[in-house]
Amino acid sequence: MQDIDRTAPPWLAPLDHPADEGVTVRAPDLHTLFARAAWAMFWCVTDPGAVRPEQERDVWVEAADREALLVRWLAELNRVHQTEELLFSRFDVRELTDQRLRAKVAGEPIDTERHALYMEIKGVTFHGLTLAKNEQGWTASILFDV
Amino acid sequence: MNRNDLNQLTEYLWEIPRTGKMRVPGRIYATRALMDRILADQAPQQVVNVACLPGIVAASLAMPDIHWGYGFPIGGVAAFDMDEGVVSPGGVGYDINCGVRLLASDLTADEVAARLPTLVDRLFKQVPCGVGASGGGKLSDADLTDILTQGARWAVAQGLGTDADLAHIEENGCMQNADPDQVSAHARERGAKQLGTLGSGNHFLEIDRVTEVYDAAAAEALGLSVGQVTVTVHCGSRGFGHQVCDDYLHRMDQAAKRYKIALPDRQLACAPLGSPEGRAYLGAMRCAVNYAFANRQAIAHRVREVFADVFGDRGTPPALRTVYEVAHNIAKLETHTVDGVERTLCVHRKGATRAFAGDRPEVPEAFRRVGQPVLIPGDMGRCSYVLTGTQQAMDQTFGSTCHGAGRAMSRGKARKAARGRDIVAELRAKGILVKGAGRRTISEELSEAYKDVSEVVDACELAGISRKAAKLEPLACIKG
Numbered sequence: 001m002q003d004i005d006r007t008a009p010p011w012l013a014p015l016d017h018p019a020d021e022g023v024t025v026r027a028p029d030l031h032t033l034f035a036r037a038a039w040a041m042f043w044c045v046t047d048p049g050a051v052r053p054e055q056e057r058d059v060w061v062e063a064a065d066r067e068a069l070l071v072r073w074l075a076e077l078n079r080v081h082q083t084e085e086l087l088f089s090r091f092d093v094r095e096l097t098d099q100r101l102r103a104k105v106a107g108e109p110i111d112t113e114r115h116a117l118y119m120e121i122k123g124v125t126f127h128g129l130t131l132a133k134n135e136q137g138w139t140a141s142i143l144f145d146v
Numbered sequence: 147m148n149r150n151d152l153n154q155l156t157e158y159l160w161e162i163p164r165t166g167k168m169r170v171p172g173r174i175y176a177t178r179a180l181m182d183r184i185l186a187d188q189a190p191q192q193v194v195n196v197a198c199l200p201g202i203v204a205a206s207l208a209m210p211d212i213h214w215g216y217g218f219p220i221g222g223v224a225a226f227d228m229d230e231g232v233v234s235p236g237g238v239g240y241d242i243n244c245g246v247r248l249l250a251s252d253l254t255a256d257e258v259a260a261r262l263p264t265l266v267d268r269l270f271k272q273v274p275c276g277v278g279a280s281g282g283g284k285l286s287d288a289d290l291t292d293i294l295t296q297g298a299r300w301a302v303a304q305g306l307g308t309d310a311d312l313a314h315i316e317e318n319g320c321m322q323n324a325d326p327d328q329v330s331a332h333a334r335e336r337g338a339k340q341l342g343t344l345g346s347g348n349h350f351l352e353i354d355r356v357t358e359v360y361d362a363a364a365a366e367a368l369g370l371s372v373g374q375v376t377v378t379v380h381c382g383s384r385g386f387g388h389q390v391c392d393d394y395l396h397r398m399d400q401a402a403k404r405y406k407i408a409l410p411d412r413q414l415a416c417a418p419l420g421s422p423e424g425r426a427y428l429g430a431m432r433c434a435v436n437y438a439f440a441n442r443q444a445i446a447h448r449v450r451e452v453f454a455d456v457f458g459d460r461g462t463p464p465a466l467r468t469v470y471e472v473a474h475n476i477a478k479l480e481t482h483t484v485d486g487v488e489r490t491l492c493v494h495r496k497g498a499t500r501a502f503a504g505d506r507p508e509v510p511e512a513f514r515r516v517g518q519p520v521l522i523p524g525d526m527g528r529c530s531y532v533l534t535g536t537q538q539a540m541d542q543t544f545g546s547t548c549h550g551a552g553r554a555m556s557r558g559k560a561r562k563a564a565r566g567r568d569i570v571a572e573l574r575a576k577g578i579l580v581k582g583a584g585r586r587t588i589s590e591e592l593s594e595a596y597k598d599v600s601e602v603v604d605a606c607e608l609a610g611i612s613r614k615a616a617k618l619e620p621l622a623c624i625k626g
Binding site: 014016017018019020021045063064067068072075079082083085110112116117118119120122123124125126127128129143145146 | 187213214215216217220239240241276277278332335336345346347385388389391392395396399400403411412413415552553554555556557558559584586
């Protein structure tokens with residue numbers, strides 16, 4: 001298993017928060033942003049590189065607006081992870097509007113021999129949530145209650 | 147925000163005057179030194195945000211351990227009128243009824259010393275902790291429903307404790323008017339396998355010894371004396387409570403718009419107390435409160451079993467009596483006197499602990515002369531405290547006080563500070579055995595990652611909102 005200090009991909013920056021964990025994610029388009037946000041959440045939990053994308057799940061969420069949709073998407077992935085003891089490493093966002101998301105995700109059951117588990121995310125929060133377009137594409141910042 | 151934005155009302159009480167959309171002032175309890183640190187983060191702005199919520203009564207309060215949370219600050223207390231006010235899941239937190247139980251043994255530190263490593267190993271095996279830990283079995287739907295309505299009483303009925311435990315738990319271990327019909331299938335799924343587990347992060351099981359008594363009368367009433375070994379359990383409602391919070395934050399996000407409640411922060415999502423959404427949340431929250439009570443009762447039972455096993459040559463098993471158990475993430479309907487009038491209010495405590503004066507009917511008979519016990523955990527390298535509630539808390543903070551030390555640095559910074567160090571060896575050199583389910587947890591939980599709980603507790607005592615009874619220092623700590 002990897003060391004406790006890991007290198008993040010260039011599009012992911014951990015946020016410094018005294019009580020919780022958070023990430024800022026950048027992407028060229030919204031589909032990729034939502035996929036990378038999910039990957040980033042699992043990067044907080046484990047090393048996604050060690051998670052084999054062997055089992056697929058369809059995920060479908062709805063929300064009132066784009067920010068809420070991002071929170072619901074991540075919250076649903078966290079719920080499946082915790083309830084079914086699965087880890088995910090591949091996120092294919094197939095349909096995305098401001099209110100709906102449909103994706104196929106892939107991962108495998110938790111294997112404590114191969115998967116380091118760094119933290120348990122209690123919830124995906126709205127606090128400090130940002131989701132914005134800029135010249136380079138899209139950026140999102142999300143805080144997780146741990 | 148800076149010091150010029152505050153009025154200093156007393157040496158330990160600071161007011162953010164009511165301005166703009168604030169309906170009440172903000173009031174922060176802190177020493178000058180703590181206040182300097184509090185002003186360095188965004189927590190005072192969160193006190194202001196809470197002050198804008200409809201129906202808030204008297205003031206948006208903050209305890210000396212206040213720090214930046216989401217929506218409500220951690221260390222925040224806010225009470226709402228039953229007709230005009232709101233209830234907010236963010237004012238309780240994801241870990242509904244995260245709380246602390248204190249067990250007092252009939253053992254001394256000397257008697258425990260030689261067996262401490264064995265105790266730690268066995269507790270680590272018998273009390274599941276860490277990310278992904280489960281309780282070793284899946285609760286049936288019927289059992290889970292009973293737990294949600296009966297709390298610790300369910301556990302006692304299964305033989306996992308006695309009525310003497312229940313009498314010394316806040317709400318007698320069972321919050322009334324829990325409504326399992328308001329709980330989602332998802333929450334039930336998450337709770338089905340986690341009863342009896344500690345969780346991870348800042349949750350712990352600790353063996354301590356009483357090192358100082360400050361209030362002899364209180365210590366006598368609590369049955370605590372210097373040299374005595376105690377056990378502290380700090381955990382909450384696990385995935386069950388997290389899912390209840392998540393479900394209702396989503397629902398309240400929509401409800402706040404429908405009820406035209408202007409929110410300075412979306413995480414303050416709320417609904418009127420009397421609304422279907424408000425009543426549903428309270429019914430579900432009470433289920434999570436009861437799950438946590440049952441969880442800590444189940445863990446206390448395992449602790450007793452381990453002690454009985456390790457001290458099996460003693461003839462009679464060591465006694466591990468429940469001193470008290472408190473909740474520090476909860477919303478409760480309570481009666482308080484406001485401007486001379488008795489009112490029922492919905493009091494939100496998020497990272498704050500009830501600290502009732504002794505004459506309140508909710509306080510067990512044994513503590514009527516001294517006040518309700520309040521359990522304040524510190525960090526694994528320093529100490530914890532047992533306090534008692536006061537009349538001044540009743541008068542000023544809806545009977546509330548702090549809940550712990552609060553983090554001083556992020557987990558990332560803590561890991562950096564721990565780099566190249568052997569934290570377990572450092573603690574062993576201080577006479578403290580530590581065992582963690584994850585190597586990262588120990589680094590993230592090192593002492594300097596936390597504020598000094600002694601400063602926080604002293605501030606509460608100086609402000610008059612609780613009184614020190616005894617100090618506990620760790621002998622061993624188990625973390626998830």
